[in-house]
Amino acid sequence: MRKLFGAVCFSLLLSAVPANAFDQSQKDELGKISTAYEQYFNKQDAAGITSLFAKNYLRVKPMGIVDNTKYYEGAFKAGMNHLEIRTTDVQLLSESMAMRTGEARVTGKSEKGDPLELNAFWTSLDVRENGQWKIRMLTSMPKAPPQPQEEAAK
Numbered sequence: 656m657r658k659l660f661g662a663v664c665f666s667l668l669l670s671a672v673p674a675n676a677f678d679q680s681q682k683d684e685l686g687k688i689s690t691a692y693e694q695y696f697n698k699q700d701a702a703g704i705t706s707l708f709a710k711n712y713l714r715v716k717p718m719g720i721v722d723n724t725k726y727y728e729g730a731f732k733a734g735m736n737h738l739e740i741r742t743t744d745v746q747l748l749s750e751s752m753a754m755r756t757g758e759a760r761v762t763g764k765s766e767k768g769d770p771l772e773l774n775a776f777w778t779s780l781d782v783r784e785n786g787q788w789k790i791r792m793l794t795s796m797p798k799a800p801p802q803p804q805e806e807a808a809k
Contacts, residue, residue, distance in 0.1 A: 682745045685753055685781060685788055689740045696738035696761075701727035709782055709789040717796060734771050735763040751783035759795065774798040 688707055695703035701724045708714070714723040742757040761773040777795040781788050 681747055681753065685745055685755060686742065688779075688781065688788055688790065689742055689755075689757070693738050693740050696727070697736070699731045699736060701725075701731065707790055708793070709784045709791045712790060713792040715792065715794040723793075730761070733763070734765045735761050735773070737762045753781045753788070755779045755781060758798075 691707055692704060695701075695707070704727055705712075705723045708723060712723065714721050714726065716726070739760045740757060741759070742755055744756045746754045748754060756776070756778045759775045759777055761771075761775070763771045765771055775795045775797050777793060779790050779794075780792040782791045783789075
């Protein structure tokens with residue numbers, strides 16, 4: 656009986672290893688979306704960014720659902736030209752659906768040369784479309800500015 660129990664535990668352990676490797680492989684593949692997103696942004700290629708999205712995507716901003724290409728064209732025109740993305744969590748929901756969360760920092764310069772900076776939180780729902788991971792829905796929200804420290808009590 657003890658040998659049977661050991662054999663069952665060992666086979667369960669072995670069957671879990673490929674699943675974990677599969678998950679890490681998928682997470683690595685999903686990370687490529689963020690890398691490409693940064694590259695397109697830093698080249699100021701709004702259409703390239705939108706190519707990372709699924710056919711019927713939703714781009715959600717605090718003002719509502721926006722057209723992604725137009726949104727980024729406006730950001731580039733305003734002087735935003737550099738994006739850094741940090742992914743904080745990846746959850747595989749199924750073989751063809753995942754959820755990612757993270758933070759982003761966008762910088763640039765206004766027409767007057769003043770520095771621009773926007774820090775945001777984001778969440779994406781990613782799906783496999785024609786064998787490739789695509790963003791189905793991306794929601795981003797600006798981080799609240801740091802609160803000024805209260806004057807020390809006298």
